[in-house]
Amino acid sequence: MLIGxxxxxxxxxxxxxxFYTKWINDPEVTQWLKVDPPMSQExxxxxxxxxxxxxxxxFTILTKDGRPIxxxxxEEISWRYRRASIGIMIGEKDHWNRGYGSDAVNTLLxxxxxxxxxxxxxxxxxxDNHRAQKAYAKCGFKVEGVMRQYRTKNGRLVDDVMMAILxxxxxxxxxxxxxxE
Amino acid sequence: MLRGELVGLVPLQSTDELALNRWLxxxxxxxxxGRPSWKACYNLEQVQDIIRDRLAQxxxxxxxxxxxxxxxxxxxVEITHLHPMRDSAQITMVxxxxxxxxxxxxxxxxxxxxxxNSQGLHRLWARVPSAQQGMVDAFQQVGFRVxxxxxxxxxxxxxxxxxxxxxxLSAEARPC
Numbered sequence: 001m002l003i004g005x006x007x008x009x010x011x012x013x014x015x016x017x018x019f020y021t022k023w024i025n026d027p028e029v030t031q032w033l034k035v036d037p038p039m040s041q042e043x044x045x046x047x048x049x050x051x052x053x054x055x056x057x058x059f060t061i062l063t064k065d066g067r068p069i070x071x072x073x074x075e076e077i078s079w080r081y082r083r084a085s086i087g088i089m090i091g092e093k094d095h096w097n098r099g100y101g102s103d104a105v106n107t108l109l110x111x112x113x114x115x116x117x118x119x120x121x122x123x124x125x126x127x128d129n130h131r132a133q134k135a136y137a138k139c140g141f142k143v144e145g146v147m148r149q150y151r152t153k154n155g156r157l158v159d160d161v162m163m164a165i166l167x168x169x170x171x172x173x174x175x176x177x178x179x180x181e
Numbered sequence: 182m183l184r185g186e187l188v189g190l191v192p193l194q195s196t197d198e199l200a201l202n203r204w205l206x207x208x209x210x211x212x213x214x215g216r217p218s219w220k221a222c223y224n225l226e227q228v229q230d231i232i233r234d235r236l237a238q239x240x241x242x243x244x245x246x247x248x249x250x251x252x253x254x255x256x257x258v259e260i261t262h263l264h265p266m267r268d269s270a271q272i273t274m275v276x277x278x279x280x281x282x283x284x285x286x287x288x289x290x291x292x293x294x295x296x297x298n299s300q301g302l303h304r305l306w307a308r309v310p311s312a313q314q315g316m317v318d319a320f321q322q323v324g325f326r327v328x329x330x331x332x333x334x335x336x337x338x339x340x341x342x343x344x345x346x347x348x349x350l351s352a353e354a355r356p357c
Contacts, residue, residue: 034267080336081334081335081336083334083335119333119341120333120334122331122334142332143329144329144331144332144346145327145328145329145330145331145346146328146329147306147328147329147346147348148304148326148328148348149269149303149304149350150269150304150306151269152267157303162328162329162331162346164331164332164334166332166333
């Protein structure tokens with residue numbers, strides 16, 4: 001388990017599949033994501049079962065009282081170049097805009113940089129999702145480029161933004177603690 | 182076979198093992214690739230496994246670039262990250278033999294035409310090490326535009342280096 005200030009991250013599990021299915025089929029939740037609903041419960045179970053095989057790490061975001069509110073994860077991991085991509089979805093809408101997503105991202109970044117020794121973490125987000133970009137920037141991400149017509153949304157081709165944070169950016173914001181601290 | 186004046190493209194097959202083995206073990210090719218998945222060296226059996234694995238993946242096409250006159254294999258174009266619900270994909274070129282910009286450009290142009298006209302894709306994107314100016318030139322001559330700079334995304338020659346994010350939309354592609 002990865003411990004954050006407002007949330008904990010636990011390994012994705014079949015026990016949470018009813019939540020995953022609800023979230024992935026909610027157009028409001030997935031409006032900014034590169035996902036392809038509708039998804040059945042069986043499809044979501046298959047997704048959970050396939051996580052290990054595909055070399056990804058997927059975590060369910062739990063509030064401190066144990067309520068599952070979304071998923072986050074690390075994929076496209078390159079151990080040689082110490083880089084990876086991350087993604088996040090807050091499925092419970094009553095937890096939007098309350099700092100849970102930012103805390104989950106920071107918790108995941110801490111794991112990436114301070115435990116896995118990653119050098120670079122990147123993500124792709126919808127160019128119109130200014131709120132998310134602002135939140136990622138607050139976590140230390142910088143915009144590196146605009147991916148033109150990267151995906152189709154509501155029958156329209158939309159741009160995505162590539163953002164990344166380097167370990168030097170992270171440790172600039174979160175200096176390593178000395179043993180006395 | 183997709184045939185151009187100087188080069189053609191044929192699907193990867195098991196008989197390409199010797200060429201692939203030579204390229205994967207060539208320090209120059211390895212440096213130019215900026216590829217995290219490549220190991221320090223490969224034996225023939227491992228190369229055979231790579232080919233088998235690639236042929237089994239529906240989310241990619243691997244095309245061997247061959248010389249039109251003589252059929253010698255020169256390199257490989259990979260179209261990856263294909264997904265039935267999306268119409269964009271990543272394109273990578275590994276040039277295994279002596280650099281030849283004209284042939285590289287034609288190989289890329291053939292692959293782009295194949296991706297847009299036969300596979301119905303609308304966007305191709307590439308992640309090319311910034312230091313590999315020859316490869317960047319080849320992509321840009323085909324019409325790819327720089328979309329961004331990926332900071333320190335790979336390690337080569339003792340330092341962390343940037344890559345360029347390049348893309349081409351079907352509406353921008355020149356006919357080949």
